[in-house]
Amino acid sequence: MIRFATIGTNWITEAFIEAAKKVEDFALAAVYSRTDEKAKQFAAKTGAKWTFTNLEELAKSNDIDAVYIASPNSLHAEQAILLMNHGKHVLCEKPMASNTKEVKAMIDAARRNGVVLMEAMKTTLLPNFQAVREHLHKIGKIRRYFASYCQYSSRYDAYKQGTVLNAFNPAFSNGALMDIGVYCIYPMVVLFGKPNILQASSLKLESGVDGEGTIIFTYENMDAIVMYSKITNSYLPAEIQGEDGSILIDAIHTPAKVEIRYRDGRTEDITVPQEQHPMYYEVKEFIELIKNGKRESEVNSHEHSLATIELIEQARKQTGIIFPADQ
Template sequence: MTPATHENHPVRFLTIGTGPIVETMLRGAHLDPRFVHSAIYSRRQDTASAFAARHDAEHTFTDLEQAARSDTFDAAYIASPNSLHFAQAMLLLSHGKHVLCEKPLASNARQASLLCRTAREKGLVLMEALKTTLTPTFAAVREALPRIAPIRRYFAAFCQRSSRYDRFLAGEDFNVFSPEFSGGSLLDIGIYGLYPMVVLFGPPEEVVSRSLLLRTGVDGQGSLLCRYPQMEGVVVHSKIADSSLPSEIQGEGGSILIERINSFARAQIVLRDGSREDLSVEHAPFDMVYEVSAFI
């Protein structure tokens, strides 16, 4: 089975995880009529059963190996802790399942490369679930780039103090600040600034990164300076401090302001003569539908 290539071709999904991100994904996914929520994996049967009852999923599993061997689903959506993504995705790919995996796809580049190679060899679809470069507003921004060319700088900021940070400072431990769970600011939210840059301008020639490390050894915040032949990229991210700065693409002909890089819903172009134009395009009410539809 391959993901649908035409309208009304159903794709049966297994979801891994029962947290808020899965709830949000499902609200968006059901906007695509091809999406079928067939199965749920959780370590606890009571949790899986309760989640299945709420979401009308037919099958539940507490053993991922058993799930992967079954014929109850065609593709899996992985929303487990970061450090589990690689092993779970590899297991599913090895049993012929397509994989839509929450960001980050893996804990490091070596793992990501292995997953991509396995998916290619088996003719399967492997996709990192990140909606921002799939939104209508992102498409409008990309189309507007020639109006401000040549591009000289890309600046992205996503700094959001974690609701758990004060408790972390008081001595509690959380996955998002744990090296064992591949936590830290870059993997959790820094990716939101990097993704649009690479999609729009390709991989940089050089990256210089600076980070502030927390007591567990993960980065609490960081900055990346990315070199391109005729421009630079700057990405700042933080889990320990807030910022109200917009992100911006600067060119000799003007600039494009992006209100929230993590949603990419609102943007405007500012030309050299001072004129402004709204580039925002109305989004679906639950915008994770964009990543699910792109995957299918």
């Protein structure tokens, strides 16, 4: 069994634990929170044996093999590096960290300590994303990738009333691009590699983060357009356009229906059944890496995580979104 601890007591950690419990060889050993009361409440809810309020004690524990980090983005790098320096494998929520410098430091720590570091990007490990990869050759030469993830945040209501919660606070390296734009960019990097140039625009809120934005990426023989928002909704599918047809993906963040529409009028449903919770597949990949003695995922690789954060950082610089972590 791989004995896990979790950092973070929000809904995403609950969803992670629910999904992970279905994975063979997963065991929830401990939970971490800054307060003892929260840690104990969360442990009681999730069935964890131990609680921690001191991160260094967690890092030194001989009862923990791996840690899932779901703290604010600005804390990812510091926490992950401490844990990896004590031999813990780390599954870190997306985005991996605040900026390129932090991600590079995390990768260095993983390699130096011989542990697994993987970004918890669920999309690229889902069965229907694998279906996209397997059928991509059918649409001929790729000319365009389009992805939109625009989801009105309930926290924006509080923001408009004058309360700036974490989601809209630059101190936590947050905002629309970091929170949900990454779901459009990471799959693009996995499918097509890193583009040559990008042109970004965004709406900067008074708090200093972006509410929404658009990025145009230019490759040698194709382009890519990404739209993201936390202050509006969108209902558009993602699309990969080839010279012989297009692949339509119902939702880029969690693909559940995928079809090819060929130029000659034919359609082909390439959807495959997804029997598990979307987060199940990332946990399964992570545990298999540990058990097989591998140090990084071929899909959610260090290279893909680094390329993604480099693109995000470039886009932020173009649009004037600067975090305290960048200083």
